[in-house]
Amino acid sequence: MSDASEPTSDGGATESTDVRAVNRGPSSHVGAFFRRREAGVLFGFLVLFGLIAVTRPDIFFDWDSMSGITSRMFRQIAPYAIIGIGMTYLIIGGEFDLSVGSMYAVGGITFAMFLVEYRLTVPVALLLVLLVGVAVGVANGVIVTKAGVPSLIATIGMLSILRGIAYYLTPAGSRQTPDLALLDVFGGQTTVAGLGLHHQMFWAIGLVLVFGVLLQRTRFGYHVYATGDDQEAAEMTGIDTDRVKIINFVLTATLAAFAGVVSISYFGSMFGSAGIGFELLIIAAVVIGGTNLFGGEGTLTGMFLGSLVIGVIPILLVLNGLSVEIQEFLTGVVIILAVLLDILIRR
């Protein structure tokens, strides 16, 4: 034997051990939180929110105006956050779904149709809507994983198909829900200290918490991260990555359908055009929240905070008298800058 095989006492210790821990598990340490991406997103949100105080102190320090504005913001981001759960799973796992906005419309519209035309009860109608979501998710997942169609193409196709269905099912332009007390479970509102909190927000927060624990703590969650991180490596260890992705597509489409139910329960009606452009805003919320656009990293907490950022931008702009066109324009700019910044940070 030559020198190479002889144990060297100093060998192991000379390599530097970088102990920067992984930031995927939920951390109980406050200090750890502030080193994480989520802290940065929260800071960004607070800055944007604070800009309201700077630019429009008259409104910011008026409780009535501000409580109305914040409850509207929460109402607006609730569907982003609910659908964003599935989108986060998908993007961590290395895919994405552009058909969520159309699925949201189909979910709400078919829910109303089942209640009004078929006179089904709320639980049965809800179950059927969720099954439609499951079916769409399976279709997306199988087309992407088994047939090998890139998710960009497959889900843009599905976006168009579902939008066509949404328009077809709304010959009058929109559909209304009947006046049922049970719908308040989804669309009602609770008043806390004069601040109207819509049930949508509670659904969003509840689902984020439940699916957050599932993502961080379960074997499936581990496999979602591994699939998006290095699909080949995951497969070599026996993980069925196709199954992981199909489940993620199902989760996303089902949550989009559910978000549609929650929205129509609140508003009482939904247009065939509901949810157009959601996919972009939701993907932006996910990425702003720290999920790696190329898979393998991300959290639901980050996505939720990213949704708050997406929600506060139009409020800030409208309060400062900017027109809808400029709002659209600036929202797009912010999204591209946020993603660009994310890519630069990762380099």
Next chain:
Amino acid sequence: MSDQNPILHTEQLTKRFGNIHAVEDVDFSVTEGEVMAIVGDNGAGKSTLIKMLCGVHEPTSGEIYVRGENVHFDDYNDARAYGIETVYQELALAESQSVAANVFLGHEPIRESPLGRLLRLVDEDRMVAESKENLDRVKIPVDPKAKVQNLSGGQQQAVAIARALQSDPEILIMDEPTSALSIEGARNVLRVIDGLRNQGLTILLISHNIRHVLGIADRISVLAQGRLMGVRNTDDVDRNEIIALMMGAQDGSEFEEFELSESSEGTTA
């Protein structure tokens, strides 16, 4: 070295890809507890040979035997069932995940509680503790909670080896474990291999670095153009003879005067 009761052997193992004869008629055997090196130039058939042994490629013809039993592997799980684990050259690590998650990738332990079993909650404490045990076994200090992408090459190699040890294999195939490592990292990995041999593991070491192979292996099999050119005991062979065999000479002696420059040795610093 006795080949009377090999733990692993092949008979006329052949793999062709179309017209390319990647591996041709290889009769090859490994004795329990030894480090058997497989050397050869690029394209000599090293990778194809081990991919048949670990279940990735199906042989075109020929047989594989594990402890005398004729086996057919459809995938790595089949090979794993016979106690064969592989550490791939590209390591197959999920780099943004923790060391512990990588050691247990695909086989995460589930918490014993009823809720744990229902939701398939991962027992992270056990995962960290057990991966630490495995990492101690390879004797390269790595924090189980660290992110793999923040580790050095040698440490990543240790993580991949620790994962391979998770299924308690009898035969460990290592594909170019010292390539792409610093001199220090390579030395550490060779130390790990030596330690595993002392623990009774049989190791198949694929390498093109002759110096590393001469330093660690018990025997060396040389492949050239898909054929097994010869098997030598490390103690009875020198570098020139191995080089000669790699260059295709059936009898290494005629290349006795072969001069080897340091740069052609393939040492990656």
